[in-house]
Amino acid sequence: MDKTFEEILAELQAEKEKKAELNGLDSTSKTSIWLGLFKVIAYVFFNFMQAANLHLQEIRDLIANQKVFNLRRYRSEALRFQYGFDLINESDQFKPTYEDNGIDVIATDEEIENSKIIKYAACNRVIDGGRAKIVMKIAPAILDDIFPAQVMAAVAKYIEEISPAGDHVTIINYLPDILKFAFKIKYDPMVLQADGMNIITAKYPVQEAIETFLKNLPFNGELSVQRLETAILAVDGVEDLQTLQIQSKWIDPAQNGYGFYQPVNMSVLPASGRFKIEDFTGLQYVA
Incomplete structure (x- = not known):
């Protein structure tokens, strides 16, 4: 029609x-x-x-947008969370007011928008010990940060109040997964210097290409090794590429921090929902 x-x-x-x-x-x-x-x-x-x-x-x-809790609904509810605001009694809607010295104040549009601190969210259903549960990954606007404990307590209470009875929801608030790699790059000496710097712009285009690739991944998006290689090969001055190694590590609650690096053979989903690069020492340039 x-x-x-x-x-x-x-x-x-x-x-x-x-x-x-x-x-x-x-x-x-x-x-x-x-x-x-x-x-x-x-x-x-x-x-x-x-x-x-x-x-x-x-x-x-x-x-x-029907009131049926599926993964899409859980994600939208996470993004709807308003830190500092309470829910209306017997409702899943936030109060339009907050209390100041015992007086209810009508919140402005700016205050409401600023209270929506969860900027990234992704939900998956997994089977753990024979029981289905919802894994909700969240992150603030600055992806290298995490939410402090007091915020997570409020998020957990909010999800508990709005979710159906019987749903088991695990909220992931981890620092970014760390990506480590080793690439051997054949470069054009007419365009790039031996350390990968562009002769004209004095920038490092391979590093920029990798950072842009990760930035363009959707939250909780799968990292494909082949697509990462394609992004590097598209850089002006890069003639060929050999992938020596790609690894990642993520927060392991059992170890109270990051676990050990694990190899990435074809693709990988970030446990935290996003990746971070600590250094680019794994880039080797050969003429």
């Missing part, structure tokens, strides 16, 4: 041409009565289709 007004009018005219008894209706004048009627009819059909498409989209939106 995506026809244009012109397409509908053309179909009406085509149907007229099939009727021999209407051959006399052949005037192309702008004031032609039959053409005017066709335009009115086409306009009615066109507006009906537009209204039908709008109604269909509204139905789709209602279905997508």
Whole structure:
């Protein structure tokens, strides 16, 4: 149901041409009565289709946002969290006010927006010990940071209050996974220096390409080794590439910090939802 007004009018005219008894209706004048009627009819059909498409989209939106807790709903609820605001009694909606010296103050749009501190969220369903649970990964606007304990206590209480009884939700608030690599890069000495610096711009385009690649990954997005290699090979001055090693490590609660580096053979999902690079010493340039 995506026809244009012109397409509908053309179909009406085509149907007229099939009727021999209407051959006399052949005037192309702008004031032609039959053409005017066709335009009115086409306009009615066109507006009906537009209204039908709008109604269909509204139905789709209602279905997508229905009050059924699925992974998409959990993610949207995490992003909706307002730090410093409480829920209305017997409701999953936040109060539009906050208390100041015993007085309820109506929050401004800016205060409400600033209270939405969870900027990244991703949810997965996993089986742990034969029991299904929801793993919710969250992060603040600055991806290298994590939320402090008092914030996490508020988030945990909020999720507990809005989630259905019986759902087991684990909230992940980890520092970024650390990515470590070793690449041997054949470079063009007319464009790059032996340390990878661009001769003209004095920048390090391979490093920038890797950082841009990670930045463009969606939160909790899978890192593909092949796609990372493609991003490096696209850098001006890079002629060839050999991947020697790619590893990552993440926060391991059992060790109260980062665990040991693990090899990345083809792809990997970050335990924290995102990656971080501590250094670029693994880049080797050969002419």
